[in-house]
Structures are given as C-alpha cells and as structure tokens.
Amino acid sequence: MLRFLLGRLGLLIPTFFGVTLVAFSFIRLLPGDPLDLLAGERGVTPERKAELMAQMGFDRPLWQQYLDYVAGVFQGDLGTSFVSKKPVLDEFLTLFPATAELALCAIILAVCLGIPAGIFAAVKRGSFADQAIMGTALVGYSMPIFWWGLLLIILFSGILQWTPVSGRISLLYFFPQVTGFMLIDSLLSGEKGAFLSAVQHLILPSIVLATIPLAVIARQTRSAMLEVLGEDYVRTARAKGLPPRRVIGLHALRNALIPVVTTIGLQVGVLLAGAILTETIFSWPGIGKWLVDSISRRDYFVVQGGLLMIAAIIMLVNLVVDVLYGLINPRIRHN
Amino acid sequence: MTNTSPAAKADTAKLEAESRNATKAQLAEFWYYFSQNKGAVIGLVVFALLVLMAVFAPLIAPHDPDVQYRDSFLVPPVWEEGGKAAFLLGTDAVGRDILSRLIYGARFSLFIGVVVVTIALVGGIVIGLVAGYMRGAVDTLIMRVMDIVLAFPSLLLALVLVAILGPGLINAMIAIAIVLQPHFVRLTRAAVLAERSRDYVVAAKVAGAGHLRLMFKTILPNCLAPLIVQATLSFSNAILDAAALGFLGMGAQPPTPEWGTMLAEAREFILRAWWVVTFPGLAILITVLAINLVGDGLRDALDPKLKRS
Numbered sequence: 001m002l003r004f005l006l007g008r009l010g011l012l013i014p015t016f017f018g019v020t021l022v023a024f025s026f027i028r029l030l031p032g033d034p035l036d037l038l039a040g041e042r043g044v045t046p047e048r049k050a051e052l053m054a055q056m057g058f059d060r061p062l063w064q065q066y067l068d069y070v071a072g073v074f075q076g077d078l079g080t081s082f083v084s085k086k087p088v089l090d091e092f093l094t095l096f097p098a099t100a101e102l103a104l105c106a107i108i109l110a111v112c113l114g115i116p117a118g119i120f121a122a123v124k125r126g127s128f129a130d131q132a133i134m135g136t137a138l139v140g141y142s143m144p145i146f147w148w149g150l151l152l153i154i155l156f157s158g159i160l161q162w163t164p165v166s167g168r169i170s171l172l173y174f175f176p177q178v179t180g181f182m183l184i185d186s187l188l189s190g191e192k193g194a195f196l197s198a199v200q201h202l203i204l205p206s207i208v209l210a211t212i213p214l215a216v217i218a219r220q221t222r223s224a225m226l227e228v229l230g231e232d233y234v235r236t237a238r239a240k241g242l243p244p245r246r247v248i249g250l251h252a253l254r255n256a257l258i259p260v261v262t263t264i265g266l267q268v269g270v271l272l273a274g275a276i277l278t279e280t281i282f283s284w285p286g287i288g289k290w291l292v293d294s295i296s297r298r299d300y301f302v303v304q305g306g307l308l309m310i311a312a313i314i315m316l317v318n319l320v321v322d323v324l325y326g327l328i329n330p331r332i333r334h335n
Numbered sequence: 336m337t338n339t340s341p342a343a344k345a346d347t348a349k350l351e352a353e354s355r356n357a358t359k360a361q362l363a364e365f366w367y368y369f370s371q372n373k374g375a376v377i378g379l380v381v382f383a384l385l386v387l388m389a390v391f392a393p394l395i396a397p398h399d400p401d402v403q404y405r406d407s408f409l410v411p412p413v414w415e416e417g418g419k420a421a422f423l424l425g426t427d428a429v430g431r432d433i434l435s436r437l438i439y440g441a442r443f444s445l446f447i448g449v450v451v452v453t454i455a456l457v458g459g460i461v462i463g464l465v466a467g468y469m470r471g472a473v474d475t476l477i478m479r480v481m482d483i484v485l486a487f488p489s490l491l492l493a494l495v496l497v498a499i500l501g502p503g504l505i506n507a508m509i510a511i512a513i514v515l516q517p518h519f520v521r522l523t524r525a526a527v528l529a530e531r532s533r534d535y536v537v538a539a540k541v542a543g544a545g546h547l548r549l550m551f552k553t554i555l556p557n558c559l560a561p562l563i564v565q566a567t568l569s570f571s572n573a574i575l576d577a578a579a580l581g582f583l584g585m586g587a588q589p590p591t592p593e594w595g596t597m598l599a600e601a602r603e604f605i606l607r608a609w610w611v612v613t614f615p616g617l618a619i620l621i622t623v624l625a626i627n628l629v630g631d632g633l634r635d636a637l638d639p640k641l642k643r644s
Contacts, residue, residue, distance in 0.1 A: 011482075015479065015486055018486075019487075021483075026495060030498070031499070031501070138374075138631070141627060142620060143620060143623075144578055144598075144616055144619045144620060146579060146598065147612070147615070147616025147617075147619065147620070150605050151612070153606075154612065157606075158605070158606045270488070272491070276491060276494070277582070277583070280583065291491065292583055295585070296584070300498075303495060303498065307495060310488065310491060311486040311487050314486055314487070
C-alpha cells in the first residue's frame with residue numbers, strides 16, 4: 001500500500017511543478033508589461049518603473065523569477081492582490097470555506113439522490129421509471145447551469161418568493177465566523193432564525209451546482225449496476241434464495257460502487273468550474289466569484305494564485321480518490 | 336504494378352468490391368444499432384433541423400437580428416398579454432426580435448462546436464498518435480503536459496486563456512479547443528497502444544510501410560470509434576463552455592446574437608421579463624441535449640462491448 005501511495009505521489013510532483021509553471025507563465029504571457037498592467041491608465045514614470053521592476057524582481061532572468069516564485073509558493077507566498085493589497089493566500093483562505101460549503105452541499109445532494117436513482121433505474125431496467133430517470137439525467141447533464149440558476153431565481157425568488165436572490169445569509173444577522181461554514185456558524189451563534197436563513201440562501205446554489213454531478217453519478221451508477229447485475233456471483237446469490245434487497249444492496253452495490261467512487265472524485269473539477277458560474281449568478285462570496293471578478297478587475301496575482309490553489313486542490317482530491325480506490329479494490333493496488 | 340495480368344486485375348476488382356460491400360454492411364449494422372436507440376434518432380432529427388435553421392437563417396428569421404425596434408422594448412411573447420404578432424417570442428431590452436436572434440445564434444453555436452472539435456480532434460489525434468507510436472521520453476513528456484492541462488477545471492483554464500488572448504469569440508474557441516484537447520490525446524494514445532502490437536500492424540511494418548503510413552493509414556482508422564463518441568461529447572461541451580464564457584462576458588461580445596451573450600445581457604431583467612432569459616437558455620439546452628442524445632446513440636452503436644449485452 002505504501003508503495004502504491006508513493007507511486008501516486010511521485011506522479012503528482014512533476015504535474016505540480018507543471019501547474020506552477022502554468023501559473024507563473026500566466027502573468028508573463030499577458031499582453032503588455034506586468035507593471036503597465038499594474039499601473040493601469042495612469043501610467044508610471046520610467047524611473048519609477050525601473051525601480052518597481054527591480055523591487056518585484058521582473059528585471060531578472062526568467063528562470064530565476066520562476067525559482068523565486070516556486071520558493072515563494074512553498075512558503076505560502078502567492079503574491080499580493082493589486083486591488084485589496086492583501087496577500088492572495090489570505091484572501092483565498094477567507095473565501096474558500098464559502099465555496100467548500102457550497103460544493104460539499106452540492107456533492108452530498110448529488111450522491112444522495114444520484115446513487116439511489118441510478119440503482120432504481122438499473123433494477124427496473126427498461127421500465128418507464130428507468131426511462132424517466134435516465135431522460136431527466138440526460139437533461140441535467142446537458143443543462144447550461146448558469147441559465148438553470150436564473151430560471152430557479154425567477155421561479156423561487158421572483159414568483160414564489162421562497163428564497164433570497166443572493167448572498168450567504170440575511171443582512172439581519174451578524175455573528176463572528178468560527179468555521180467559515182455558515183450553516184455551522186449560524187448554529188453556533190445561537191441567533192434565532194440565522195440557521196434557517198443560511199439554509200434558505202444555500203438551497204438554490206446547491207441545487208444548481210449539484211445538477212451536473214447528480215446526472216453524471218446517476219448515469220454511472222446505473223451502468224455500473226447493470227454490469228454487476230449480470231455477473232455470476234449475483235446470479236448465485238439470487239439462486240441460493242437471498243432476498244432481492246440483500247442481493248442488490250450487498251452483493252451488487254458494493255462492487256458497483258467502485259467506479260462510482262472514481263466518478264464522484266472526478267466531480268471536484270466539475271464542482272469548482274461550476275462554482276465559477278453558480279457563485280457569479282447568486283453573488284456567493286467564494287473562490288469562483290473572486291476569480292471572475294479578479295479577471296475583470298485585472299487583478300492578475302489573484303488569478304495566478306487562485307489558479308494554482310484550485311489545481312492543487314483538484315490534484316489532492318484526485319490523489320485521495322486514487323488511494324481510496326486502491327483501498328476498495330486491491331487489484332488496482334497490486335498492479 | 337504496371338504489368339498486371341487480367342487475372343490479377345480481376346482479383347483486385349473483386350477485392351475492391353468486397354471491401355465496398357463490407358463497408359456498406361458495416362454502415363448498415365451501425366445504422367441498425369443507432370436506430371434502435373429512439374432518443375438518438377430524435378436527437379439526430381433535432382440536430383439536423385438546427386443545422387438547417389443555421390444555414391437558412393436569413394430566409395427563416397422574421398427580422399434582422401440587430402435591428403432595434405424603438406417602439407417595442409421588452410415586448411412579451413405573442414401568447415402573453417401585450418404580445419405582438421410581429422415578435423413571436425417577444426423582444427429584448429433594446430427592442431430586438433428574440434426569435435430572429437435565436438435563429439442567427441444557432442449559426443454561432445454550431446460554428447463554435449465544429450471549429451472547436453476540429454481543432455481539438457486534429458491536434459489531439461496527431462499528438463496522441465505521436466505519443467502512442469513513439470513511446471519513451473516523447474510519450475512521457477506529452478502525457479505529463481496533458482496531465483497539467485487536465486489538472487485545471489476546463490472553464491477556469493478557458494477563462495484564464497481568454498484573459499491572456501483577450502475576450503472574443505475566436506479566442507474563446509481557441510481556449511476551449513486547448514482545454515478539450517487532452518481528452519483526444521489520451522484516447523488516441525490508449526487506442527494506439529492497444530493496436531500497435533496487433534498482427535495487421537506488424538504485417539504492414541514488415542511489408543515496408545513507413546512511420547507516417549503506419550500511424551495514419553494503418554493504425555488510426557482502427558482507433559476512430561472512441562474518438563467519434565468523444566467528438567460528439569466535446570461538441571456539446573464546446574457549445575456549453577462557449578455560452579458560459581459569453582455569459583461571463585469573456586466570449587462573443589454584444590451585440591453578437593450568441594446565446595450565452597444574450598443571457599448575459601438579459602440578466603438584469605430576469606425578474607421583469609422572463610422571456611429574455613428563458614429562450615436563449617432553452618435554445619442552448621435543446622441543442623446540447625440533441626447532440627448528447629446522438630452521442631449516446633453513437634456510443635451504443637460503436638461500442639462492441641455494449642452491443643453484445
């Protein structure tokens with residue numbers, strides 16, 4: 001197991017350096033000089049520019065700048081935001097819980113609905129229910145989620161007025177952030193109604209963000225279940241008279257879940273990309289909205305840092321999934 | 336083969352006829368399995384209609400997509416109270432006919448899909464073939480680079496690339512093609528690895544086929560099935576991503592009647608005029624759904640593993 005883990009880690013290292021290279025190149029590839037971009041329309045005098053170039057290390061050879069950048073990254077230095085003048089890492093860490101909370105709720109929703117839906121469709125293969133579930137899943141999979149979000153806002157916030165349009169909690173409530181997770185913090189605050197308000201704010205963005213992973217998980221579960229249900233051991237289990245619930249729940253499901261776990265792991269990238277759109281629509285103060293705003297504000301160190309952090313998170317989650325996969329399925333581990 | 340005997344000629348003709356028949360039989364078999372999937376056939380019909388709509392947009396569209404009717408701002412669809420027969424799906428905030436803009440928008444979406452998939456497919460096939468055929472250091476280097484591209488969420492990478500290249504439809508297409516490319520590289524490489532040690536490849540090699548011939552004429556045609564399925568999926572992804580970029584203001588720029596851009600322009604009216612938001616998104620959904628249905632059908636028809644079950 002250790003060898004397996006080390007092997008996976010070994011594969012990650014070159015990729016991680018590649019990712020730092022992409023993040024590093026980003027600012028250098030932008031049209032124009034980084035300092036002209038920084039100065040904006042006001043411009044700077046040539047002397048001041050030379051001084052700043054030296055100060056920020058832009059006058060040194062590229063490879064040296066890259067090494068400095070990587071060294072900085074390992075010390076947690078991702079640069080400073082042009083706009084807020086705060087370290088990029090601090091901003092990231094402040095906003096990340098909002099995205100994590102949203103993404104977690106979305107993936108929980110997707111798993112809790114997607115797996116049972118997939119199992120049901122597989123067991124009732126060819127029935128009307130199967131067709132309805134798979135049809136819905138295909139629609140979900142094809143959904144432009146930014147539009148889906150707007151539709152839900154029109155219906156639930158506009159017409160029915162059940163949910164708020166944007167933000168994480170009503171402005172009526174104010175309490176210190178302990179965990180950064182609004183659901184937990186609102187409970188800890190003890191303020192009446194705060195938790196309910198947090199839930200109301202979270203519902204629509206979670207549904208929107210869960211849509212595509214839900215569809216993917218349902219489809220994957222169904223096809224994995226169908227494959228497993230045709231196996232000899234399932235037939236044997238049936239033949240020896242086990243109740244169907246036990247055959248499906250124990251014998252089939254456990255084996256069918258292996259590819260589903262990988263699929264769930266792969267959804268992290270989908271969730272983070274989806275967060276960009278979902279957070280923009282619902283003005284959710286997380287990483288996705290922060291990056292989109294930073295791109296339009298030309299706050300490039302933020303974009304660079306965010307890019308690196310998101311890639312690092314995805315790589316880390318993929319590693320965890322790989323290891324989990326190895327744990328569930330010894331064949332992978334020993335290959 | 337200059338001095339071929341009549342017998343040899345007859346043999347060649349027979350072989351050619353046989354191969355033509357085999358291709359026909361394969362196509363017939365493909366169509367049989369594809370048409371078994373009703374959803375796929377519906378998807379294909381819808382897709383064909385969309386293509387016709389895009390091609391004949393100037394003939395079908397009731398209005399010019401860019402003309403602003405100053406007396407008709409935010410007119411609701413014809414069946415709503417206050418709707419006008421001249422504007423079936425209503426007008427937007429500056430008085431442009433939504434139906435006409437949607438019809439013209441089909442051109443952009445399909446164009447985006449075709450261009451992006453072509454770039455990603457051609458690039459991916461060449462790089463994947465080289466990686467799988469050459470193996471060794473070239474393979475390792477190519478695959479590591481692809482891993483790096485895949486480490487980023489596609490939309491984020493596309494956004495960043497557009498930030499570098501500058502917002503606009505062409506740059507958005509380039510960015511999306513780059514982001515989608517690694518999937519094709521991986522698929523091609525995997526297929527090449529599976530095929531390269533097969534007898535027919537070895538036979539071609541022994542017969543003296545050069546590297547390029549081996550790569551493109553011998554191996555590639557046998558790796559096409561998964562690539563075709565992936566191309567359909569990428570087609571719909573390209574449309575979705577381009578619309579998302581347009582929605583975020585980084586894709587096609589107003590007043591282009593691109594569906595995502597139309598949605599971005601409509602955002603501020605969502606609680607006042609549902610139609611300006613609903614229809615462009617519905618157009619995206621229908622298009623993507625049709626293509627995905629076709630993709631599912633293609634997968635069923637081309638995947639021998641599924642065929643047997």
